[in-house]
Amino acid sequence: MILIDCPYCGPRNSTEFRHAGEAGKKRDVTTNDPAVWRRYLYQQDNPLGWVRENWFHTAGCRQFLCAERNTQTNEFRWVAPAGSPGPDGASDNGSAR
Amino acid sequence: MSKPVSSRINSQSGEVIDRTKPINFTWNGQPLTAYEGDTIVSALMASGVQVISRSFKYHRPRGVLSASYVDPNCSVTVSDEPNVRGAHRRLREGDDVRAQNAWPSLKLDVRAVNQLVGRFLGPGFYYKTFIKPQFLWPSYQKVLSRFAPGGSPPAPGGGHGNFDKRYTHPDVLVAGAGPAGIAAAIEAARAGVKVMLVEEEYEIGGHLRYGGPEALAALAALRAEVNSYHNIEVLTDSVVTGRYDDNWVAVVQRSGVWSHERLIKARVGTLVVAPGLIERPYVFAGNDLPGVMLSTAAMRLLELHAVRPGTRAVILTANTSGDEAVERLRSAGVEIALVIDARTGVTLRRAIGRGRLKAVECADGTKIPADLLITATGWTAPTSLLNMAGDRPIWDPVAARFFPSELIPPSVMATGGIVGDGTIDQLIKHGRAVGAEAAARATGATPTPVPPLTREAHPALFHGPTTGFLDFSEDVKSKDIMAAVKEGYDSAELAKRFTTSGMGTSQGKLENVNAMAILAEATGRDLESTGTTIWRPPYAPISLGALAGRAFDPVRISPMQPWHVEHGAVPLIAGQWIRPEHYGDPSAEAQNVRTHVGIIDVTPLGKIDLQGPDVVKLLNLVYTNNWDNLQIGSVRYGVMCAEDGVVMDDGVTARLGTNHYLMTTTSSGAATVWETLEMWLQTSHPDWSVNVTPVTTAMASINIAGPNSRELLGRLTDIDLSPEAFGYMKVRTGSIAGVPDCVVWRIGFTGELSYEIHVPASFGLHVWETLLSVGADLGVSPFGVEAQRILRLEKGHLIVGQDTDGLTKAYEAGLGPLVKLGKDDFSGLPELRWQESLAGAHSQLVAIETTDPQLVPPEASQLVVGMAEIVGRITSSRMSPTLKRSIALARVSGELSVPGSRLTIVLPNGSRAEAVVRENLSFIDPEGVRLHG
Numbered sequence A: 001m002i003l004i005d006c007p008y009c010g011p012r013n014s015t016e017f018r019h020a021g022e023a024g025k026k027r028d029v030t031t032n033d034p035a036v037w038r039r040y041l042y043q044q045d046n047p048l049g050w051v052r053e054n055w056f057h058t059a060g061c062r063q064f065l066c067a068e069r070n071t072q073t074n075e076f077r078w079v080a081p082a083g084s085p086g087p088d089g090a091s092d093n094g095s096a097r
Numbered sequence B: 001m002s003k004p005v006s007s008r009i010n011s012q013s014g015e016v017i018d019r020t021k022p023i024n025f026t027w028n029g030q031p032l033t034a035y036e037g038d039t040i041v042s043a044l045m046a047s048g049v050q051v052i053s054r055s056f057k058y059h060r061p062r063g064v065l066s067a068s069y070v071d072p073n074c075s076v077t078v079s080d081e082p083n084v085r086g087a088h089r090r091l092r093e094g095d096d097v098r099a100q101n102a103w104p105s106l107k108l109d110v111r112a113v114n115q116l117v118g119r120f121l122g123p124g125f126y127y128k129t130f131i132k133p134q135f136l137w138p139s140y141q142k143v144l145s146r147f148a149p150g151g152s153p154p155a156p157g158g159g160h161g162n163f164d165k166r167y168t169h170p171d172v173l174v175a176g177a178g179p180a181g182i183a184a185a186i187e188a189a190r191a192g193v194k195v196m197l198v199e200e201e202y203e204i205g206g207h208l209r210y211g212g213p214e215a216l217a218a219l220a221a222l223r224a225e226v227n228s229y230h231n232i233e234v235l236t237d238s239v240v241t242g243r244y245d246d247n248w249v250a251v252v253q254r255s256g257v258w259s260h261e262r263l264i265k266a267r268v269g270t271l272v273v274a275p276g277l278i279e280r281p282y283v284f285a286g287n288d289l290p291g292v293m294l295s296t297a298a299m300r301l302l303e304l305h306a307v308r309p310g311t312r313a314v315i316l317t318a319n320t321s322g323d324e325a326v327e328r329l330r331s332a333g334v335e336i337a338l339v340i341d342a343r344t345g346v347t348l349r350r351a352i353g354r355g356r357l358k359a360v361e362c363a364d365g366t367k368i369p370a371d372l373l374i375t376a377t378g379w380t381a382p383t384s385l386l387n388m389a390g391d392r393p394i395w396d397p398v399a400a401r402f403f404p405s406e407l408i409p410p411s412v413m414a415t416g417g418i419v420g421d422g423t424i425d426q427l428i429k430h431g432r433a434v435g436a437e438a439a440a441r442a443t444g445a446t447p448t449p450v451p452p453l454t455r456e457a458h459p460a461l462f463h464g465p466t467t468g469f470l471d472f473s474e475d476v477k478s479k480d481i482m483a484a485v486k487e488g489y490d491s492a493e494l495a496k497r498f499t500t501s502g503m504g505t506s507q508g509k510l511e512n513v514n515a516m517a518i519l520a521e522a523t524g525r526d527l528e529s530t531g532t533t534i535w536r537p538p539y540a541p542i543s544l545g546a547l548a549g550r551a552f553d554p555v556r557i558s559p560m561q562p563w564h565v566e567h568g569a570v571p572l573i574a575g576q577w578i579r580p581e582h583y584g585d586p587s588a589e590a591q592n593v594r595t596h597v598g599i600i601d602v603t604p605l606g607k608i609d610l611q612g613p614d615v616v617k618l619l620n621l622v623y624t625n626n627w628d629n630l631q632i633g634s635v636r637y638g639v640m641c642a643e644d645g646v647v648m649d650d651g652v653t654a655r656l657g658t659n660h661y662l663m664t665t666t667s668s669g670a671a672t673v674w675e676t677l678e679m680w681l682q683t684s685h686p687d688w689s690v691n692v693t694p695v696t697t698a699m700a701s702i703n704i705a706g707p708n709s710r711e712l713l714g715r716l717t718d719i720d721l722s723p724e725a726f727g728y729m730k731v732r733t734g735s736i737a738g739v740p741d742c743v744v745w746r747i748g749f750t751g752e753l754s755y756e757i758h759v760p761a762s763f764g765l766h767v768w769e770t771l772l773s774v775g776a777d778l779g780v781s782p783f784g785v786e787a788q789r790i791l792r793l794e795k796g797h798l799i800v801g802q803d804t805d806g807l808t809k810a811y812e813a814g815l816g817p818l819v820k821l822g823k824d825d826f827s828g829l830p831e832l833r834w835q836e837s838l839a840g841a842h843s844q845l846v847a848i849e850t851t852d853p854q855l856v857p858p859e860a861s862q863l864v865v866g867m868a869e870i871v872g873r874i875t876s877s878r879m880s881p882t883l884k885r886s887i888a889l890a891r892v893s894g895e896l897s898v899p900g901s902r903l904t905i906v907l908p909n910g911s912r913a914e915a916v917v918r919e920n921l922s923f924i925d926p927e928g929v930r931l932h933g
């Protein structure tokens, strides 16, 4: 089971968290193009390797977090409060949308 | 059959039996005796029983093969517990042990005729035989389950004691307590960290336990060292079944003090994998005859249980284990008929016998009479836990076994036979080095590599010149692999699935490497390029009981629940809540609300306190309607949609002060709405100032409904309830029954004049009881959830999740008037904009009346036109006590939603009924006279 190092609570089992989707998606309620909106709603890039994503610490501090996780190894290299700027030098696969 | 003769020999220095403590047990009903410390199988062998089981497919008689937990031939039923590993489980007084897969008896097994029709049960039998036609599948399942391996499950209600779970955080966990594993645990403990040492057998020691005087002396020294460290927790009869992400390690503890089986969930700093080696069987004709066994099996029986496994032996040996077995058997009084040294390239042809080994045929055709054939032809490294950590083992042709690659993370290490060979001292030395390094890594040190153990050359021996059994638990023969290759299943994973080799009770631990070797030969490749199948969790079986453990489901009840129970409430389980469904007669409860006044406990209603200058912005974002002009003292109904426009929740929100609101949600949606509010505030609008506090259980909630509700509440409150002072959809605060700070609002889910009160939870029961006592003359009585459902259906109020589903968008639920597309932003806005533009095309929620007023069509009944075209379904239906007729809500396609449309309902028994769409969702009081009274 993955261990997530919550910046507020410390390392906790991933079962305490809810995965809240890839980070960096642009929500545009003014769009007239259903394809654009539904891509925002449903489509994930799900790359092999590092991805920026959101987690919600449901059974802990109840804070939304953003994190960088390797989808191949499940390694986390960065976990921070939601909206934090990315770590220095870290690539950001999730926000290219 | 000759009478069984005891094969118990004189006391051995390493024996684990206590000869002062005899144990009585029965084998297929026959009374036998043994000693404490005997396994079921050593007890049987000591009593002269050689045939322990019948094999799964061909029902061939089988005896001991490995005499260890993984022995595929030793599964038995003990009382009503099936699939007990008889070569592992220690016998207890009075055990009722029975053979499995034998019908009607172990000696005369009817299904042994499968042997004669073996060609019909060839490889791929599951896939080929039971595919078509589909409609015969129920029959196939009956046939398959009769031939499935294993015993019968215990009868319903039966069970095997307590199952439990434990959570722990050892710095170092060592899986396997042979010399290297024990040494690793000792050295890690010396470094001062918390160590858990897990051993599958009942005692630590591994092969030292049956390795002779030198090994026993080494083990005694190691045991003393282990005992000197209080920071080593030793778990025996326990096994690590899996290693998962970030060293989350599952351990099954089998004979714990408090439980029959316990699942230990360990988050481990460094995992040291030290499972030792498993002796590999040799494939030849007759290799499954009782009397043919591995050298380690013979030594276990001799040294641990003082049981002589035969009287006249042939030994095929390629290593020191086989050589040692020769000496031990000889000194135990076994006649050594022949030793075949496989290192010289000589082998045997086949084993001869019917139900029991009678002779061994040598390569030159000579037949040597024998009742025991020992093979010592090689070792298998159980790399399972390393596989789970990412390792992909590599075949070493010199040592003739797989070795771990370098693909494991630094938090996982390995020691002992799995990584190399050596003397006892060398294994202990390596274990110590790994243990010290494991402790260092667990405390944050930079990993440094531990010098590896050396590897000894060993001839690569898999099979003789004849074909034999490869997988004893699945009855797969070596020629089945050949057949699989001929049919094109020529990769390791495909051949495994096609033949089911490695899918039985020993899960590949004994047979996997032989299967791969034969596959490699059949495909003209070498073992390095053939590779191996990947071992997945669990390494050893876990009972369902251990996985389930004890149930710790939280239950939520309102402060009034004891009163409900006392007054005969029928409980309704709604998510985590237990609440009254009714108190005996829901129809009468509903009628009393229409005629007098009723009170219902609605505490589970989600309640969220919202405070701050930006609450209105948040409300506008989560609700589809407009909240700009909600005045202090008013409440408003709102609908929440998800971003896909699907109705997510609904409820009323009250404005209590300038910056203070109280939101209510559905009972089941409370957690989701809370999270949604936090999501918007934390991720999209961190600049908004709103404090969100869930107060669901801080307040007890009661709905007082019916024409007498104003009179009833008026007797208990200082709030002015007159229609002029306190109109419909208004909120007031004040005291009720002497309790200050209560919130009261006037809404009407039931369609009656009603007040919903929210009081501090600790006073909930007091207010509830006071309402009932002061309102006796007004006809007050409690009503439950069922009466509330009837009342709201009569009024035509929808329930989110009942009359809507995971696809219902706001316009389809008749909630169009509440969607304000002119707002700049709210959840689901784009989807709802597009849905609105398709007006008429989508389905609609309508009220329908059946032609037969007494017919209540079950909820979820389909609505059709013509013979089969489905146009909708019933979402809610009840018999209305007020109207004395059937009422229902339904979702129907747009063109049929117009009033007067005729619909056909398909009932569960296949018959049909007619219904017509009504003008209005409300069956009673469509003008709202009662509500606004």
Ligand SMILES: [Zn+2]
Residues within 6 Å of the ligand: A006, A007, A008, A009, A010, A057, A060, A061, A062, A063
């Ligand atoms: Zn947290």
